[in-house]
Amino acid sequence: MTNSNGNKALERADAKVKQLLDRARNLEPGSVALVDAPAGAGKTGLVTRLVPRHVKEDRRVAVITQTNEQADDLSRRLAREQPKLDITRMVKSGYDDPGFPNNVTVLSDAAALGSSSVVVATADKWSFATAKLGKTTFDIGLIDEAYQMAGGKLLYSGHLFQALEMVGDPGQLSPFSQVDTERWSGLSVDPTKNAVDTLRYYMDFEHDSLPVTRRLPAHAAGIVRAAFYEDLEFSAATELGARQLGLVGKARRGSSASRVADMALKHGWAIARLPQRSVQRNDQEIAHAAASIAKDLLEREVHRMEDDDSRFDKVLAPGRIALGASHRDQVAALRAAAESLGIEGVAIDTANRLQGREFDVVIAWHPLSGQVEASAFHLDVGRLCVLATRHRHACVLVGREGIEDLLEMSVPTGEGLLGETIDRSISGWQAHLLLLGELAHTEVKW
C-alpha cells in the first residue's frame, strides 16, 4: 500500500532540495546562505548532495563540523554516497582513524593538504589549520550544524572561505561556555553567539528551510513544531497512523512500565509520572523507571509497521531504543539500572551526544524532574528539543509530578537585551509548558 499524502510531502521535500542545489550553484564569493532544518528533515542528506554539486562546478569545498563524531559520520556518508569523490578528513594529531571507505584520506598536517577538493574537519581544527594553510582558500565553506557553532570561531578561519553555506537545526543546543560571558551578553561581539546569529549581525543573507521531517511521525510533527520551531513551516512525511508499533506480549498486570508502554504505543507519546520528590540529579527511581519501560518493550516484543506497508512484521531491536538524559551522572544511573534489569544493546546517552541520531523509541529523562529550581541550563529549549525529536515512532518522557508547579514558580523574566530577538530561557519555558499541556492525555501515574 502506498501512502499518497506521504508521497506528496516527499515530492515537496525533493523539489525543495533541487531548488537549494540550484541556489548553491549561484552562491557568489562574499555571500552567505542558510538552510534551516527541523529535526529529521534530511540535513545531512542535503549536505551530501551540496558537496558534489559544488565540486561539479569546480569549486573547492571545506566542510566545517562541530564535533569529530559529526565529521567522521559525514565523511563516511559522503564517501559511500559519492564513491568517485576524493575526500580529505583533516584531524588533530594523534586522532584514532575510525576506519573510512577508500576514497577518504585521513590527514593531520594541514600543510600537506595540497589541492584536495573536499576537506572535512571540525571548526576547531580549521582554526588551528589556518596558520599552516598560507594563502590557500576554499570557494565554499559549508557549515554543518551552524546553530551549534560559536560564531567567534569564524574569526580564526573565516578568511579561508570565500562564501559560506550554513545548514542547521535552530531547535538544537546552542554553544555554551563554562565561564562567565556576561561581559558580552547582548553584544554583536559575543563569541559564544551561534554562527547564524553572528553573521546575521554583519550582513543580510538568503534563508530557506527544509519543509518535511522524515523522521518524526505525523502525531509528533505538529506538537514539536509548536513547541520548538515556531518560525519554521514543516510537516511529517507520513499520514497519521501510517507508522505504528504493535505489541505481541500481554501487559503485565499491575506493571506501571506496561501501562506506560501501552500508552506510548497507542498515542506515540507517553509521560510517566512518578510521585513528587526533591532529589539529587541522578534520581535512581527515575533511572529504574526508564529502564523498566525499555525492558517491558523488549520483553513483550514490539513489532513495527513502517510507512511503506501495512503489516506489523518488523521486530524492534534493542538498538532502536534510546534512553536519554541531560547529565552524565544521569546517564550513569540509567546504565546501571539497565544493567541491573539485564537490558543489553539499548543506546544510553546525554542529549548532547544523541544530537543527530535517530531511534524508533526514545525514553527521555525529563530535564526538570525532581528539581527544586529551574535553572537556565534546564530550561534551555534545546535539551528538551533534542530528547523529544529523536524518535521515528514513540517518545516517552519520564519525570516526577510537580514539573508544572516548578515552571509556574520560576517564570523567567528574560534578560531583555537589545539585539536579542529570542530569549532562550523564555522560549524554553514556554516549550516545556506547551509540550506537557499537549501531552497531558498521555500521562500515566507510576
Place this chain on the structure above:
Amino acid sequence: MSKYRAMLKLRAFQEGVAQPYRELRHFYVADRPFVLAYVQMAGETFSLWACLCGRDRDDPYWIVADDPRNRDLQSEAFASLAEVLNREIGSSMANDLEPLQIWVSNAGAGANLARIGRVMRARQVSDEVSLAGAYLDLYAQSMAAPTSVLCMAATEALGRQRATGQSDFEDANLASQLMWWDRRVLAKLFPGLKAAAAKAMSVFEAAAKAEKLPMGTLTSPSADEDLDDVVRQLGVIRREGRTSPKLTKQLHDALYAQVLPIWEAIWEARNVVSKIRESASASERWQQDSRGFRWQYDYLVGGGKRRFTDSPMRAAKLLAQWEAAQADAARDEVAEDRLALVEAVLDNEAVIGTVKKVEKKKIGKREHPFITLAVDETELTKGADVWWRDNLKVKGCITAIEPLKAERLQVTIHVTAGMTKHAMPAVGSSTAFITLPPSFGVQAPMPDNPPWTHRLRVEPVDDDE
C-alpha cells in the same frame, strides 16, 4: 551545586558552623590589600555616596559626597577617590611591587565598581579621575576572569573555602556569612555588643542579626529616611549659599555608621582566609595576574585608553583564555587538594583506588603499560580518558571495569602518554586518576584583522538624499 557541597551545607546547618570545602586556599591573598567599602544612594548606582578605603585597617581614607545627585559634589568625591587610588597603585607599580589587590564586600559591590569607573572615565573631570576610572573598570572586569584575584569579593573568598548552612542569597550578605565562621565577629560589627554575648547566640540568631547590616552597596532602608531628610535640608542650605557644619556632621556620622561595618567585615573575611595555607599553583596564577596588570598599567600610564567595548577579536581571545585558565585551575585544585578530590569523585570526575598491578602488555609490536586499580565505587565507564593525579602528564584510558569481591571494582587503565620509569604509581599505594582534560595549551593564532564574516557591510550613501 555539587553533591559534595550540598552535603556540606546540610552538615553546616546541622552543626551550626561552616564546613571546610577546600583544604587549601587556591587563590592569592595580599598581605596589604586595598579594601574598598562603600555605599551608594538608592537608584544612583553610577555614583559614590560614602566610602572607607585604604590598606591600613586602623587608618582608612574617608570619602563622602554629601549629595551624590549633585554633579559637583560627586566629582569632588571622585577626585578624592582618584587621588587615593592613583597614589597607591602608582607607588606599588613604580617600586616594582606587586599590584594592588582590591577587596570589596560582595559580587554586587564589584559589579558597581565598573559603573563608578565608567562614569569617572566618561565625565572627564580630570586626567587623574579618568585614570582612576580606568583602573576601577579594569579591576571590576577582572572579576569575570575565572582565575583572576586582582579584585576579590569577600563573600566569594569565604565561599571558596567553606560551605555555610544557609542559601547563596543569604551568603551574599558578608556579615551573615561570617557568622558561620565565627560568631564573635558580630561584636566588631555592632558597637556595644560583647564577644561573649555574640558567641552565646546560635548561628541562626547571629546570622539573622548580622543580615540586618547593609553589606552590599545600599544603605539600610531604616537609615535612609533620616539620611534623606538631612540630605534635603543640606541641599536647601547649599542653594542658599550657606553651610551647616552641624547637619553635615550629622550626615557624615550617619553614613560612617553604615560603611564602618562593611569595612570591618571585609577585613575580618580577608584575615580568616589569609590564615588558610595557600596552594602551590595559587602563586602562579597571581603571577599571571601581576603580569597582566603590569601590562595594563604601562599602557594606561603611557596615555593608552581602555576601550569601552571589546572588538570581536578581543572577545574571542579573552573567552579562549578564560576557558583555558578555568580548566587548568580546576585540574590544579583536584591535584592539590584532597577535599577537591572528594568532590571530583562524587561528581564522577575522578576515581580513587589502590594500585594492584603495574605491568606491560604487548599490543602489536610495542609494549604498553597498564595500571590496575581496585576501587570501592565508580560510575566512570570504559573508554574514559584519565590523568594520573600525582603527575598530570601521565595520561591513560580506561579499558575495562570488572567486578571484584565484596562489591568492589577493578579498573584497568591503559597508559597512553607521559609514563616514564620515574613516573609510575607504586603497587599497593593509594592513588587517584582524574577525568578533567587539560586545556589546549596553545591557542590557535588569530589573524590581525577580522575576516569578511565579521565586517559590517556599509551601504553606500545615496548622494541625492
